[in-house]
Amino acid sequence: MKNILVIGAGRSSSSLIKYLLDNSDRENWKVTVADVSLEAVRQKTQDHPNSRAIEFDINNEQQRAEEISYADLVISMLPAFMHMNVANDCLRFKKHLATASYVSKEMAAMHEAAKEAGIVLLNESGLDPGIDHASAMKVIDEIYEQGGQITLFKSYCGGLVAPESNNNPWGYKFSWNPRNVILAGQGTAQYIENGQYKYIPYNRLFTQTDTIEIDGCGKFDAYANRDSLSYRHAYRIENIPTMLRGTLRMPGYCKAWNVFVKLGLTDDTYKIEASDTLTYPELLEAFLPEGTQSTKEKLIAFMGKDMDAEIISMIEWLGVFEPVKIGIPNASPAQILQHLLEEKWKLEEHDKDMIVMQHQFTFTTREKKTKTILSSLVVKGEDQVHTAMAKTVGLPLAITAKLILQGKIKARGVIIPTTKEIYLPLLEELETLGVKFEEKEIG
């Protein structure tokens, strides 16, 4: 019997834990699920005979060491900055680790020690990063194997609301950490286009967008992610002249979000004075020039050519022109915006979320023909619990954990799912679970 320890039983662990328990008889697994909230664990394990539910304090060194030493493989669903204590214990007790988080500098530094210990520290094995790596590398490797030369790679992903559950003009509801949505894009987006490095600062990120079309799913706005450049190395396409990664939103979202950016309402670095007693229009007034017009008229004048009737109705739908008190003390502009949007963009019980991903590859064949491949994924959630987000984050993690325990992953040390021994069986099994890319060749 193999012991799996899952740390973290939050919202995005539902599909992960379900997969592990569904496969536990065949694979002969005992699955321990650990969380600060025993209630959250029990909701997920449902007294499954192969499960063990424990209340867990990540800062309790003794309990952490005990549980990790008892496991064969640990899956950490903790926030990224909390992985290192777990990783160090995994190294100490020579246990495998799987996470859906980016490889941190500290994690990367453990590569040689982990290799020596004969363990796998698998990271970036969720959706984005995760499925994006696997699905992109499959096409990239195929093009190379056929003697092709890749000249362009653009990759987009978005966690959205499914059209059938979309009853708000933003086309958006929260299916993951709201704070990350509010702060998204802060910094400067860096990418490369036709051999030239390009930079888009935050102040115009949501105005310099592209339009992406996915068959049967319609059009989307895409804004550039902060970092596209480091993926050239990870994907073994160092000299590619055009490389961009971006985030997808429903059409109109970006130009409306730009209102908040331009106003300054996404800033999280200082607190608004008397934020609990202010109303939303008073908050807007604090960011708008003086004048005698209504708040709405002032906002329209302030945005100038960046405002249109659609944006106004989107902003108005949020209720910010109604004299409602914010009601939270000592809050930053970003915290106030999050507070408002968590109410307005709530995923309701029977709402379905939707994950969309598209890769674009342009390449020159051995015969010097230029071709383009579009590889697209659409996954819809079942409801508010079994979301597409939980599915696409949790299933790759569960499947790669299984591959490690089955001895099918030979690599050791700190790895990500960009190699064939991982991405081929991963993508194959994901297809059987309804997570399937559609490929289309153009030209």
Place this chain on the structure above:
Amino acid sequence: MKNILVIGAGRSSSSLIKYLLDNSDRENWKVTVADVSLEAVRQKTQDHPNSRAIEFDINNEQQRAEEISYADLVISMLPAFMHMNVANDCLRFKKHLATASYVSKEMAAMHEAAKEAGIVLLNESGLDPGIDHASAMKVIDEIYEQGGQITLFKSYCGGLVAPESNNNPWGYKFSWNPRNVILAGQGTAQYIENGQYKYIPYNRLFTQTDTIEIDGCGKFDAYANRDSLSYRHAYRIENIPTMLRGTLRMPGYCKAWNVFVKLGLTDDTYKIEASDTLTYPELLEAFLPEGTQSTKEKLIAFMGKDMDAEIISMIEWLGVFEPVKIGIPNASPAQILQHLLEEKWKLEEHDKDMIVMQHQFTFTTREKKTKTILSSLVVKGEDQVHTAMAKTVGLPLAITAKLILQGKIKARGVIIPTTKEIYLPLLEELETLGVKFEEKEIG
């Protein structure tokens, strides 16, 4: 005899050291000047009989303790973050300290201990902060004493180039730390207007400017400083409905600087790829949308209504459209901009800089009349060494140090020059040295 220890003999110490040596016979002072560069010290002390020049390493604990224990008063011209070691030694040996820096949290925490030790830790005793405090408090106290009620206080300061030395379209040359000029305003400006808190994020700081006029000196652009609100407490005007502090630039500067902000060229948080081999037009292209036009045409199109012929000529004057290599490796956009501007905005040997400051006070008299007082200061430098900046930073520090040594300042602990016992003799002596405010009452 009293011993004064001056730590730091950089550019802005020239007037400070000159004043101390000029007054050393009368006051019976021995002035020790300490710096990592003995050469820099000797340039300032010029073998004056009451001077002692030493090579000094601020991190050498033994030397630091020795020199501070030997002194009666220490003046620290170090960067603000380096004051604390000095302050702690001053407390240990019960020596007075004077700096021109803002009171840090660490410094503020020493108040009670310093009071107990019977020493003065005087901070913010330079130009801004320093002369601004003293001159503002004089008017504020006078208004209160006459039974007036202050309804508006706006205060502006700028370190500029004197008109007679102004031979560039920006009207700007560096008279202090260039890096601070490049990064100025990052964050969100906060102030209060007619009882309403107002916020201006960085992305529109240089477009929401005011015009300030100083008699005999012309008009200036003013942009809001990051923090205006905390001064309400320091100036004992907690309930004032309008309070703003701002920075002055020559007309046109702000709207031209906005080009760099909008492009993203003031960002210091990441490095430009291959910055050493890029040319300036190539750098601009990296921030501009794709197109077939020239870099200049693209920039004009990009800025749209925020561009005019004057701005174009200002940008062009910097040489950024000429194919010159940047030549510095691994540089952030802000570092590249600083590198370019340090060459273009250099204060030449016989150039004169200029300090301008203006306070605006509106108040209701005991007889319910509304009046406004304008209090303005213009100081010009002599040359590149004896700058107005060095004079207005160094003289208040030297004078307040003298007042401490003469026993004329009774307060103990961490203080700033906002009380009568300091600002009255300080402003009086500054007048005799040519640093004189002109007051004008309106209405």
